[in-house]
Structure formats: C-alpha cells, structure tokens
Amino acid sequence: MSLADRRGAPGPPGGVPQGACGAIHSARENRVLPENGRSAEDILAELALLKRDDLEVRGGKVTAYVYDTGRPEVHDAAARAYFEMLEVNTLDPTAFPSIVAMEKQVVGAVAELLGGGPHTPGIFTSGGTESIMLAVKAARDARPVAGRPRIVVPVTAHPAFHKAAHYLGAEVAPVDVDPVTFRADPAAVAAAITPETVLVVASAPSYPQGVVDPVAEIAALAAERGVLCHVDACVGGWLLPWLAQAGAAVPPFDLSVPGVTSISCDLHKFGYAPKGASVVLFADPALRRAAYFASAAWPGYTVINTTVQSSKSAGPLAGAWATLNALGRDGYLGLARDTLAATRRLAEGVGEIPGLRVLGEPEASLVAFTGEDGVDVFVLSDEARKRGWFLQPQLSYAGIPANLHVTVTGVTLKGVEAMLEVIAESAAAARRRGPAKVPEGLADILASLDLDALDDATFAELAASVGVDLGGSGGPDMAVVNTVLDTLPAATREAILIRFLSLLYG
Incomplete structure (x- = not known):
C-alpha cells in the first residue's frame, strides 16, 4: 500500500480517530528535519533558492544594513578567517589563547584610533547593541544610586539604549534635539540630569540624520555633576577619524575629550568586517570590570563573561581581525576619501531634485532627506525598490518629518550618479501617484x-x-x-x- 493509499485507510486499533491518524502522518511528511542527511550540493542549492528575494549585499544598491568596500579580496580574506575560527568557542579564553591575542589587537586598533592608549581597556562584542548594553551595565554597577538608575538620551540616540534600559531595569530620560541641526541640546541634557542619573549619552553621529552631537559640551556638563558619559560612535567610530584625515571637518568626540568615559564602535559597519563585530572602550579599567559578569553560585564550570553572550563563535572576531589587516591604514583612508566624495555628491544631488530636502548637514556618511510639494517619501521608497534600489524609510518623531535614509559606503562613489537618477525618477513617480492611500478610519x-x-x-x-x-x-x-x-x-x-x-x- 502506498503512502497516498494509507491516508484513506481505517484508523488503527485503540480508538484513535481517522482524522488524528491523518494529522500524525501529515506531520511526519512535513518534518523540517530530514529523515536522512542531505548532500552539501543539495543544501546549498536550496539555500540559493531561499535567498532569491533577499536584498543584495554587494554593489551599493542597498543603502542600509550592509557595508561594502567594493574590494572582493578583502571580503574573501575575512570569510576565510571567519571559517577558520568558526568552531572556536570564546567562552573560555584560557582554552583558546588565539582569541585573546586577536581581541587585544582589534581592541588596541580601535583604541589607537579613538583617543586611547596601548592599554585602554575594551571588549569585543557582537554588535552595537551589545556594546551599548555593556556600557549601560557598567554605568549602573559602577555608580549605584538609591532609586531606579536613569540614563539621559537624546531622542535621536539609537533605540539600543532603550533596549538596554529595558533589560537592565533603568529608566530612559529622552531629551529633544535642535529642530534645525538635529544635534542634542546641552541645556536640555543638563536639565534632565537628576541624582538617579548614571549615564549621559551623545552620538557621533546619530543615525537618523548623520550629525555629531556636541560631545565636548555634553561630556563636560556630565563630569561637573559626577555622571558618566557614553559616546555612541557605533556608526562613526571607525569612519570619522579617517574622514578627518581625508579633509572633512570632524568635531572632537572620542576618549580624548574630557568627561567621555566610554565609547562604542562597530567594526561591521565602516570597519567593513563581517557581521557580529563591535568594540566598547572604557576610560577606566574599573568600568570595564563593571561590565563583566561572573557567577560562582553553582557546582559547574567557572562562569566569567566579558559580554552578554556566553558561548559564541570566534568567527566574527577572526573576520574583524582579518579585515583590519587586509585593508590597513592606507586602505581605510582610501575608502574614506571615496565615501566623503560620494556623501557630498549625494547630498548636493538630492538637494537639486524637485520636492526633496536634505535634513541637517551630514557630518559622517549618512544622508536623510524628506519630501515636500506632493512627494511622499514612503511612495518614493517603494518606487525605488521597483527599480532595484533600497532606500530606508524613517518615520516622523519628535517634530522630525518622515524621511528616507541612505548609508554611503566605500562602494557608493561608483554608483552615486545612478542612485541620484533613480531617486529623481522615483520622486517623479511618487508625485504622479500621490500620497499613499490609507483605508478610511x-x-x-x-x-x-x-x-x-x-x-x-x-x-x-x-x-x-x-x-x-x-x-x-x-x-x-x-x-x-x-x-x-x-x-x-x-x-x-x-x-x-x-x-x-x-x-x-x-
């Protein structure tokens, strides 16, 4: 009897209903885990099929989420190093000394670039959110307060701070930014500090409009009140110093600024490392210790974690280490020059398109623009997607209008004119279509x-x-x-x- 024939057969003895028997059989047929192992060729063929609707990670047509150097040999070196360390577990650095050596080099490179010294304490993490989580934990534990700990955060700061506060039992005190420049207002920050405040935040740059907060002023007023100050340089940490060397005007923002007590820097952004690579630096070794977690309250192996995660692959660390070495100082400076030129051309070109207006004056390589005079930016985004380009929508908030966001990377310069052409075509199409029609009520x-x-x-x-x-x-x-x-x-x-x-x- 075939499987198809069995579906219609009477149920087995014991009173199990026929429908239940069919359901059991159907569940067996649709198991996710195959009965027998599949070949690598078969698996990879299915993977290619699953990826058919994914956004492209190379070429610059996806202007968020991915960072492309335009240099395949760099990505290949990182991928090979990542694979080499894929099965190494960073849970126990004494078991795998290689991870200690690589982390020291990676953290040291970031410290060297961001105003630290050869012994600046830092931690390699899985990304900006984890780096921020550790900075908030360190502030909470290093400076305990009587009530609920509080962090003062500009409305343009990344939601990772809200997430960290949610997980760590802290309260977020949001403060407004300047409505024209979109930079944090030092006076508003000062007014928000209370005896329960454990951390004040500034961004370099803030993601939404790509502008650098007045870090020196904010850090100084935090120090006057005995409060720690974290700079979120997840986007700009590995970019702004190279842009400065390429000729851009970059305000002071790093550990060299008095009052800055920690800073985060993502290497999987403008460090161009594979995903899962960030560093958080601390001005004081005691602060780094406050970010750690240890537990001896059980009869198992010793638990001491530098990060939120315990077991994790050393692949991302190796990928970051390999990328830094594959590009070197000259490579990053060259990418910064291309990125600066592309950012300036994009901001200039968007400003010339009827119905579009650039928000603020981008100081890194993040450009946001809004629509006016009948151009709906959400419709524009859909039109650009039809033409093969992804422009990231951002909702309105705190008086900042809805807009589209573009992250300019090392590869963008080659396609910036094509991008501007698509934006112009999509803006015209959006004007013809009119605003998105929402069902009444x-x-x-x-x-x-x-x-x-x-x-x-x-x-x-x-x-x-x-x-x-x-x-x-x-x-x-x-x-x-x-x-x-x-x-x-x-x-x-x-x-x-x-x-x-x-x-x-x-």
Whole structure:
C-alpha cells in the first residue's frame, strides 16, 4: 500500500480517530528535519533558492544594513578567517589563547584610533547593541544610586539604549534635539540630569540624520555633576577619524575629550568586517570590570563573561581581525576619501531634485532627506525598490518629518550618479501617484485596538486589508503600512511591529 493509499485507510486499533491518524502522518511528511542527511550540493542549492528575494549585499544598491568596500579580496580574506575560527568557542579564553591575542589587537586598533592608549581597556562584542548594553551595565554597577538608575538620551540616540534600559531595569530620560541641526541640546541634557542619573549619552553621529552631537559640551556638563558619559560612535567610530584625515571637518568626540568615559564602535559597519563585530572602550579599567559578569553560585564550570553572550563563535572576531589587516591604514583612508566624495555628491544631488530636502548637514556618511510639494517619501521608497534600489524609510518623531535614509559606503562613489537618477525618477513617480492611500478610519481602528486580544490569523487579515501579504514572495509595497504607522504614537507602533514580527515567524 502506498503512502497516498494509507491516508484513506481505517484508523488503527485503540480508538484513535481517522482524522488524528491523518494529522500524525501529515506531520511526519512535513518534518523540517530530514529523515536522512542531505548532500552539501543539495543544501546549498536550496539555500540559493531561499535567498532569491533577499536584498543584495554587494554593489551599493542597498543603502542600509550592509557595508561594502567594493574590494572582493578583502571580503574573501575575512570569510576565510571567519571559517577558520568558526568552531572556536570564546567562552573560555584560557582554552583558546588565539582569541585573546586577536581581541587585544582589534581592541588596541580601535583604541589607537579613538583617543586611547596601548592599554585602554575594551571588549569585543557582537554588535552595537551589545556594546551599548555593556556600557549601560557598567554605568549602573559602577555608580549605584538609591532609586531606579536613569540614563539621559537624546531622542535621536539609537533605540539600543532603550533596549538596554529595558533589560537592565533603568529608566530612559529622552531629551529633544535642535529642530534645525538635529544635534542634542546641552541645556536640555543638563536639565534632565537628576541624582538617579548614571549615564549621559551623545552620538557621533546619530543615525537618523548623520550629525555629531556636541560631545565636548555634553561630556563636560556630565563630569561637573559626577555622571558618566557614553559616546555612541557605533556608526562613526571607525569612519570619522579617517574622514578627518581625508579633509572633512570632524568635531572632537572620542576618549580624548574630557568627561567621555566610554565609547562604542562597530567594526561591521565602516570597519567593513563581517557581521557580529563591535568594540566598547572604557576610560577606566574599573568600568570595564563593571561590565563583566561572573557567577560562582553553582557546582559547574567557572562562569566569567566579558559580554552578554556566553558561548559564541570566534568567527566574527577572526573576520574583524582579518579585515583590519587586509585593508590597513592606507586602505581605510582610501575608502574614506571615496565615501566623503560620494556623501557630498549625494547630498548636493538630492538637494537639486524637485520636492526633496536634505535634513541637517551630514557630518559622517549618512544622508536623510524628506519630501515636500506632493512627494511622499514612503511612495518614493517603494518606487525605488521597483527599480532595484533600497532606500530606508524613517518615520516622523519628535517634530522630525518622515524621511528616507541612505548609508554611503566605500562602494557608493561608483554608483552615486545612478542612485541620484533613480531617486529623481522615483520622486517623479511618487508625485504622479500621490500620497499613499490609507483605508478610511484604519489608523483610528488600530489606535483603539487591543492588539493582545487578536490572534495571529485575525492580525494577518488586518495586514492583508492594507495590501501586506507576509506569506508571499519578494518585498511588499510598504508605503501604506509606513503611512499608517506614521500616524500612530510610538507605543502603538511598537505593538504593531511586534505583531508583524510574530506573524512573519509564525
């Protein structure tokens, strides 16, 4: 009897219903884990199929999430080093001395670039969020307060600070930024400091508009009040020093600034290392110790962690180490020159396109622009996606209008004119289409819904009502979704985004 024949056969003895038998059989047929091992060729063929709708990671057409040097040999060296250390576990540095040697070199290179010395303490982490998490933990534990610890954060600071506060039991005190320059306001920061404040934050640059906060002023006022100051240079830490050498005007922002007590720097951004590579530096070894975690309250192996993670692959560390060595100072300076030229050309070119306006004066290589006179930036983003380019939408917040964000990398200069042409075409198309059409009353319905009371199936129907099919292939048009989100308060946006993620992985 074939499997197909068996589906219609009577159920087995013991009173198991026929439908249940079919369900058991169906579950066996649809197992994710195969019964027998598959060949590498078969596995990689399926992987290629799964990736068919992914955004491109090379070439510069995806202007967020990925960083491309345009030099394949550098990426190849990093990939080979990553693979070489893939199975090495950084949990126990005494078992694998190679990780200590590489981490010292990587942290030392970052310290050398960011105003530190040969013995500046630092930690290699999995990314900017983990670096920020450790900076917040160090501040909380190094300077205990009587009440709930508080961190003062400009509204343009990365949400990783909110995440760190959420995980670590701290309170976030958001402060406004200048509405024209988008830089943090030192007076607002000073006014927000209380006896419970354990950390003040500045960005170099802030991600949304690519401007550098007045770090020297903020660090000085924090020091006057005995409060630690962290500079989030996750984006700019490995870029701004090279831009300065290439001729850009870069304000002081690193550990050489009095009052700066920690700084984070992502190497998987403008260090061009594979993902999973960041460094957090501390001005004081005692602060780094406060970031560590140790536990001896169990009968197992010794637990001492430098990072939030315990077991993790040494692959990212090796990839970062290899990338730094493959490019060297000359390589990074050359990339910085190309990046600076591309950023200036992009900002200039976008400013010449009717209906578009660059926000602020970008000091790194992040350019944000908004739409005016009938150009809806969310529609523009969808139009650019149809033309093979990804421009990152950013919702309005704290008086800053909705806009599109472009991260300029080393490879952008080769395609900046093509990018400007696509932006101009997409802006014209957006003007012809008009603003995204939102079903009448939908925003009000969403704002009043108890989202926790909806099951995933009902939420999927709601998503489908605005044209979002998360089960389909390719990237959906997002203009309506972004327009709806843009009308809602932040808390409601967050709740909806969590439901989208739940549905996506459901």
